[in-house]
Amino acid sequence: MSLWEYANPVKFIRTTDKVLPWVWALTGICLVTGLVWGFFFTPDDFRQGSTVKIIYIHVPSALMAINAWLMMLVASLIWIVRRHHVSALAARAAAPVGAVMTMIALATGAFWGQPMWGTWWAWDPRLTSFLILFLFYLGYMALWEAIENDDTAADLTSILCLVGSVFAVLSRYAVNFWNQGLHQGATLSLDKEENISDVFWFPLLVCIAGFVLLFIALVFLRTQTEIRARRTRALLAREGQA
């Protein structure tokens, strides 16, 4: 019984069908708890006032924006190496979710930046990197849509994802070099947890868990949809032939 068995589409659908309700329930619990806790029951920051509440959506969405791309990268590699269809379809399913996460991170960043820095948008390295990431998501999705043959599309988008990842890292480097920026350093780091106090830290953790679960739930659901759509096309093609 190896992990690769889940790469069988039927097995994948059967398993995720069993798991999905639980994931959705957990997602709901975490998101509602985290956001309500964060919005209603956390104190204001002495410097940033009530805007600190934005952290409960800004940080998790930014994390997921990057992690979604990483997940697509891993899925693309699996498709290239082992040619499991579920893997390619999961990458396709994750892209719009990642794009939405990027949009949320950018939008909340703008709303936060306006009162703090006095500007909606600054060409700060982090902001710029996320904008570039968003462009990568758009290009990736557009390429999937543009190609008719499913396997060709899977092959080409996987390679685009690999090449894109390299260039995304390069861009991150480049924009850092180009502008030192306004954005504060990472809020979360393992060795200095004290830079954010527990009052903010626990609801943030719950929110991150909620966003991760939401991502998983959405990717499972959307991958199922992609598998069914592919199966529909395969059946239709066979009918047309017979």
Added chain:
Amino acid sequence: MMPDLGKYAFAVLSSYGVTIILLSVIVVISFWRARKVRAALDEIENRRGN
């Protein structure tokens, strides 16, 4: 019930608003498309079964 957001109310509320809207959109689209595709597949499978 509503916490006092002070002068930053607009920033905080619109952040939460945008997030909830965007997340709802992607969730609703995902479910809608899942249902549509599932229906299409069921129809073909039933046709084959008969």
Added chain:
Amino acid sequence: MVLTVRDLAVTRGGLAILEGVSFELNAGEALVLRGPNGVGKTTLLRSIAGLQPPEIGTVTGAEDQIAYAAHSDGLKAMLSVTENLTFWASVFGLSDIEHAIEAFDLADLRNRMAGTLSAGQKRRLGLARLMVTGRPIWVLDEPTVSLDVASVALFADAVRGHLHNGGSALMATHIDLGLAEARVLDLTPFKAAPRTRQMDEAFL
């Protein structure tokens, strides 16, 4: 030089169209593929030429031996007849194009731009390209489209000369080339049973 095709199955647009195709092509032999439109002649030839990986089965003896000619001739409108031929010859590491020009009666056209040629003249130029490649196995997809009777005869002579020199030819065509020695393989019996491609099998 033997081209061996074993148990080949090919797909087009996600559907299996031919399966179990096997044949051998020896030096000096010509094989004509026949079959109704859509049976998969083009796809089969593309697989043999190595442009498309076959679904199942093997093609041996094809590596770096094949000169492929399809519906489009790969001619540049802004290059003259000589320049087009010289280019393809040098891509294949050769330089002599005179015999090809002669064989396809292109001598009068040699300085004309390819874009100003008629369809039949372009086709002749496209076929002359085969002769400058120096490759022993010609894989031809509908080589006689838009050729008149005289040109078809020229082409048949060129093929015959090629076979005589130890080459071989694999052609998909409808018309009679007047090549009495050519074997004929009808592809209709190899039509694949309705099934999807292996790749899609996982979804069924």
Added chain:
Amino acid sequence: MRALLARDLMLAIRAGGGFGLGLAFFLIVTVLVPFGVGPQTDLLSRIAPGILWIGALLACLLSLDRILALDWEDGSLDLLATAPLPMEGIVSVKALAHWITTGLPLVLAAPVLGVLLSLPLPAYQWVVISLAVGTPALSVIGTFGAALTVGIKRGGLLMSLLVLPLYVPTLIFGAEVARRGAEGLTVQAPLLLLAGISFGVIALLPFASAAVLRINLR
């Protein structure tokens, strides 16, 4: 390979459009910018390095779909794939031909157009050097984009969308070299990084382009 390069160059000369198109576009961009931002010399001279880089980049982008699409349409690409040339070599030669017909003229034209934008005197050499180092990367990356979209009808817009984010690091470092040169600062760091990107993509990206092209041909 040399034959392929010679053919592509000859086609670019004969068919026109090859050399002329990119240059004309570059000229249009640099002429339009002063109309857009106003004729103040000090402002123009400050943004001139960036404008020249953006103009060069757009001119490259515009001519990308000619790299492979023409050979795809007339079947040459199929025939080249069966020829004894490695696909990696074919895409590299195509990129080189694109650079010679588009990138090189842009490099040479940049100082002339710099006059129109009152480019500061010390910037001339750095604009030329940064373009000379950076435009090969633009051609190679562009060939990758062209290979990705070669089978798609009207893939031009899609290709721009795919290539644009890939151009970002090259543009940033290239424009940075030009800007620092204009301000008389040291350019060593961005220039080295720009050269690094160029060498990196020239060495590695053709493998990706070749893989993509093989997938598209099958």
